[in-house]
Amino acid sequence: MPVRLLRFSELNLAAWDACVAEARPAVPYAHSWWLAATAGRWEALVDVDEATGRYRALWPLPVKRRPGGRQVYQPPFTQQLGHLTHPAAPAASWADETLLSLLTARYTRFYTQLNEANSLPGPGQALAPPAPAALTLQARQTYHLDLSSPCEQLRAGYCADYRRRLRLNEAATAPLRAVELPAVEPLMALFQQTKGPAAGLRPRHYRQLRRLVAALQTRHLLEMRAVYHPLSGELLAGALLVHYRTRLIYLFAAASPEGKKAAAPLVLLDEAIRRHAGTAELILDFEGGMLPAIARFFANFGAVPVPYAALSFTQRPWYLKWMR
Template sequence: MPIRLLRYSELDLAAWDACVNSARQVVPYAASWWLGATAGRWDALVEVEEATGRYLAVWPMPVKRRPWGREVYQPPFTQQLGVLSGGDIGLAAPENWPLGTLPTHYTRGYLQLNDQNHLPAAVPLPLAVQQRQTYLLPLQQSYAVIRAGYCADYRRRLRLQAAAELPPLVAETQDIEPLLTLFQQTQGPAAGLQARHYATLRRLVQALAARQLLEIRVAWQPETGELLAGALFVLYRTRLVYLFAAASVQGKKAAAPLLLVDAAIRAHAGTPGLVLDFEGGMIPSIARFFANFGAAPVPYAALSFTQRPWYLKWMR
């Protein structure tokens, strides 16, 4: 089947979502409504079944225009993309990826693949590969079994919270604004998020809520009503994604982030095939937080390239 590089205006979004929703790779970030919220427009490598127009495989490539040309980039709140397919031939086979042609269409590129993609044996220049990792925790077992896999300190803290006279109150909500405010007051400045990033997240939350894929959990101080921590989860097919979180200093002292993740695990434990994707792990302290729940590191690749200006291409 032919593999085509299609511009956004050429994409059949119904065929796109049919492919994404049935792909072996469970990647919510690749859905048209997710990319619409975070990137707006994107190009894609698409394998098309000629007789039906059905998309057999897709590789989204969000694009923005820069003074130096068209650039492929990884949008915010979009951890993994890469190839999605129902089979293991055609575009799904790494040896068929037309990597060498990407620098002819784009001047720069940075693309994070998904954790079920495997790189070809050799990546042509000017492409470079970086290994990243996320942390995954299978949730098919009972809550008691999963909790037994927590580190000893986490189990102790949960026992102390359960025995406390006034432990933090954990509840579900559909209102993202208190969580955003808390993030802006705490991690926001260091994270470098700007107004446009919060607007993007609000659009994404709207899209998730409309599809009933959104779970927001918050922890409150019962005496003062102070918001201690919040966490946003996405439940898509067989993935529960820990997408966004914030905690105050007091919330961290009260182990509120631990309580929120534990509440999500308790709610979904025993679900066949479901995996909690912590969506991160490159920062050691955060990786330890995930690993302490019994999650294991899982690698995925990032591809990048920078095309030299035309006036330097004569150099060897």
């Protein structure tokens, strides 16, 4: 059966999640419960095995309806989506002419962040027609740290200043320690007080995050960690980490000005790295690195940049295409 562009009501969510659960790389953002929390409903390109009903490949397409037509967007708290293939299915390129023609026929505006396994055209190669002339690929990057090595080896990969600050903290009379964060609300409040306005998050985004946290907790995939002031008990820094298959994802974090001065984010991430050190095949995905200062912070843990891409296009709705 050829690849089809399906509306949300046509999707078999059990077959969907079975495909995502086996796909490589591990992309938790594509699970139906993740998308339900962050996007609500979505459409998708799906390759269905006609004999079994199994999904051999899929491409999630969160959609907004606007007066100018249907628009694909990247939901919040969702780093990568793109084309995912079941390991038992034949390999296929996301840049296939058939897939692109289905997308350009339905959507007037399109923006999605592909996953790191979606190979990009090589130098001098163009996307297959009938891709619109305005279709663009924007290079993006995240940072990964392989956690399969022992703790001592991972710490040796930190920059000298990080190792020094951690030694000073450990030698202090009342050192900072990372502990379990019992509830997400204080962390969201801290984020609103520090990063919220600049990050552009609105009340609906915090509602989406609460739904996602609940979905992750139900599936025992969420680690909530915090660093408190040892004397006052003030929340200095906190983070949400998602442990999904071979990924530990640094999903959401915040720190107060006092926490940054005291190196609370450093203590928090070091504790997560030490706790998971020596886990075979586990990768810490810092889920960021587009801003130079953030990239340096992650690289100082020994993390390396991993590229992926954002695919976008804008075209006139069908009823205006005749205009010049």
